[in-house]
Amino acid sequence: MTSNNILQLSQMLANDLDAIVQGVRPSLAVVRNHHGAGAGIVAASDGLILTNLHVLGRHMPSVLLADGGEYAGQLFARDPEIDLALLKIPATGLEAISFAAEKDVRIGELAFALGHPWGQRGYLTSGIISALGTAKTDGNRGFIPIIRTDVPLAPGNSGGPLVNAVGELLGINTMIVGGDQSVAVPAWIAREFIGQAARQSRPAHHWNARQDYYAANPGLL
Amino acid sequence: MSTNVLVDLSNALAEAAAKAGASTVLVNARQRIPASGIAILADQILTADHTIEREEDITVILPDGVQVSARLAGRDPGSDLAILRLEKPLATPAEPVEAEPRVGQMVLAVGRPTSAGIQASLGVISAIAGPVHTGSGGVLERYIRTDTTPFPGFSGGPLVDSSGRVVGLNTSGFGWGASVTIPADLAWKTAETLASHGHIRRGYLGIRSQAVEIPAASQKALGRSHPTGLLLVGVESDSPAGNAGLMVGDILVGIAGHAVLDHDQLMAYLTGSVVGQPTPIEVLRGGQPATLSVTVGER
Numbered sequence: 018m019t020s021n022n023i024l025q026l027s028q029m030l031a032n033d034l035d036a037i038v039q040g041v042r043p044s045l046a047v048v049r050n051h052h053g054a055g056a057g058i059v060a061a062s063d064g065l066i067l068t069n070l071h072v073l074g075r076h077m078p079s080v081l082l083a084d085g086g087e088y089a090g091q092l093f094a095r096d097p098e099i100d101l102a103l104l105k106i107p108a109t110g111l112e113a114i115s116f117a118a119e120k121d122v123r124i125g126e127l128a129f130a131l132g133h134p135w136g137q138r139g140y141l142t143s144g145i146i147s148a149l150g151t152a153k154t155d156g157n158r159g160f161i162p163i164i165r166t167d168v169p170l171a172p173g174n175s176g177g178p179l180v181n182a183v184g185e186l187l188g189i190n191t192m193i194v195g196g197d198q199s200v201a202v203p204a205w206i207a208r209e210f211i212g213q214a215a216r217q218s219r220p221a222h223h224w225n226a227r228q229d230y231y232a233a234n235p236g237l238l
Numbered sequence: 239m240s241t242n243v244l245v246d247l248s249n250a251l252a253e254a255a256a257k258a259g260a261s262t263v264l265v266n267a268r269q270r271i272p273a274s275g276i277a278i279l280a281d282q283i284l285t286a287d288h289t290i291e292r293e294e295d296i297t298v299i300l301p302d303g304v305q306v307s308a309r310l311a312g313r314d315p316g317s318d319l320a321i322l323r324l325e326k327p328l329a330t331p332a333e334p335v336e337a338e339p340r341v342g343q344m345v346l347a348v349g350r351p352t353s354a355g356i357q358a359s360l361g362v363i364s365a366i367a368g369p370v371h372t373g374s375g376g377v378l379e380r381y382i383r384t385d386t387t388p389f390p391g392f393s394g395g396p397l398v399d400s401s402g403r404v405v406g407l408n409t410s411g412f413g414w415g416a417s418v419t420i421p422a423d424l425a426w427k428t429a430e431t432l433a434s435h436g437h438i439r440r441g442y443l444g445i446r447s448q449a450v451e452i453p454a455a456s457q458k459a460l461g462r463s464h465p466t467g468l469l470l471v472g473v474e475s476d477s478p479a480g481n482a483g484l485m486v487g488d489i490l491v492g493i494a495g496h497a498v499l500d501h502d503q504l505m506a507y508l509t510g511s512v513v514g515q516p517t518p519i520e521v522l523r524g525g526q527p528a529t530l531s532v533t534v535g536e537r
Contacts, residue, residue, distance in 0.1 A: 026243060028246065029243040030243045030247075033242050033243050033244035033245075034244065037244070044441035088454040091304075102265065106293070122358065123252040124252065124255045124256070124259070124355065124356055124358050125248075125251040125252035125253070125255030125256070125258075125346060125358050125360075126248050126249075126251065126252045127244060127248035127251060127255060127413075139280035144359075144360055145251060145255075145346070145359065145360040146358075146360060147357050147358055147359050147387070147389065148354075148355070148356075148358075149354070149355060150352075150354060151354075165357070165389075167359040167360060167386070181248065182242065182245045182247070182248040183245060197387050197388065197392075198389060220383060231249075
């Protein structure tokens, strides 16, 4: 391979990496609680923000979007068993992240995390899909499928997106095991969580806000 | 080939992992988490010796989920390698790389510690080093360090290149911190010896030695640049060295045609084919080179 081809290849690689960052950044949010911050992603253009439940504190979090807008986040839905939460912010016309169409991820596939590790905003780290496993839970499901990667994560990545080589959502980065093995909740589980949020029979915080929202956006059900 | 290089790379890595997975098995030979193994023949699995904690009831799970009984056919703690022979020749042998591995090469560490499927971690070859003492009486001639993440149960599994061919066997058994990779050519060679003899024959001379600098004049007498050698400070009577006439004060500088500069090198050459054989040992005696024939014993 000539050095010209190699230069071209590395330029193409750089372009593709940049495309991921540019594609995902508009949907990447900072979710700030009273003692720190994690990440979140825009799940719907009308102001639904998906994040980890453990990122939220006891008080209303604030959500900082990529365009600099800062909003108070209302708790819309929560599922402790899968450590996910949906926040509603009074913003519209937001760019939502695309979910990967394929439910199946392959071992070895490239994976990228965007988040705010140690407070570094919009930080990109990379690795591969290392393993598909299950985690035991204390809830009704009993266990859930998880994605394990060797993508370096740190505090501040929680709630942020794990994406594939074209920037589609594969999972929500949730935790680190043993210091170097990263765990993500699969995107299709997050999608089901978002869809089922309106069907929660237990009355929850801001019930009315949620009912009105789903009436206006039937596609999400 | 799409115009997205990342997608192509991603696909290539997924395929390399799948190809490696076809010859990576799960090895159940200890109480706790299973280890991985590499099929080198349809009925032979190469794995890390330190993961074999029992000699009975060893089972192997193949990529398709089939469980096969296996027996320990040979082991060598010094190189942390062991060979298992499968009851049925059902494994798909791995393909080792042909070219020399190089620093910077992209690699995948692959393992099968659960029956749920393979696992993989991405990295590059960070260093190729050696020879080094392994602390179990062995010398690892050459080893590879990578920045892959060694997940639990990865020992015994393969390090593969981006085409899925085996660069070496990963192990954390030397206790040097992160996982280390035994190059495929060394691993396969050891596998052959283990499969036929059950263990690695390690040579024995019967000497105690100390590394010393060799003065310029003596190097000149040797006819080559040879900065250090092994000064014999003890020769056991009725030992291979004693019987051949080696004496305290001799400086050992070569064995079987190989120059020896330190103890690790001597250990590396005191294995395999020289054991039991009359072997030329080159020394400096009184500043002058001399060669004695020693019938190497077995440790």
